[in-house]
Amino acid sequence: MYPKLIQIGPITIWSFGVMMALAFITTSWLLQRELRRRGIDDNAAGWITIAAIVGGIVGAKLFWAFEHFDEFSQAPLRSLFTGAGLTWYGGLILGAIAVILTIKAMGKPFLQVADSIGPLIALGYAIGRMGCFLSGDGDYGPPSNLPWAMSFEHGTVPPHLNPAIQKLLGTTDVPPDIRVHPTPLYEIAMSLPIFFFLWSRRRRYEGMPGFLFGMYMVLGGCERFIAEFWRLTPKTPFGLTVPQTFSLAMIAGGAIFIWYAKSKKAQIRKARGRR
8 A cells, every 4th residue: 555655855745635635626626617507606616625624624533533532642633633533424524514504604505506516525535535545544344355355564554453453353463464355445436436326417406406415315325334344343232333323314314305305396396387
């Protein structure tokens, strides 16, 4: 793996940071184009992206610190300012709140903007997961003998030093070259088709505000729920991981958006039929 792309003296360019930057730049550019196409002020794209960056990263860090308080308390500054240690649902929650408040503060039509954002979240997520893959930051899965299993021994969090792997195998004497599921690649393989599917249908559902975003929530929730079966996340007493629980909430929320969009369109059709 390649946690460090370039190092010139004291300056280090990390692969995770590069992919995160690429994710935000790409999605911001596409959002600007999509808002312009929909007749919405495309300057909003920049502010929405900033809100997503700040809210997403702060939320991911705060939730991680809460979940791993012992590790965080030993080196709080290093934990907060490293590329590792990000909790997905923490970034999702705080990032979503920041984006919603930004859209409302700018007075933009929420559902139309949300429909523009939905497919791009899947794309940004896929690009970000490539950063996790290149850096080997611990998002890989359990040991595997499958042909495509990989060793992340030079990653930011090598599997043989990962407490979750050691606990799973019941020993601290784990071979440095142990091969594990490359879970970030699985997530990329699921997220990219979601993006292309939604992006190709954005014009078709333009007359149903909220529908496209609801579709993303359902598909994105299903993607993460499935991916958790190849991750090292501890399970709750209910047999699911915390991200799987949030995934079910995403799916339910997406279903509500879809129902609302369909019912609203049905009401409009019914009102027109009475005229």
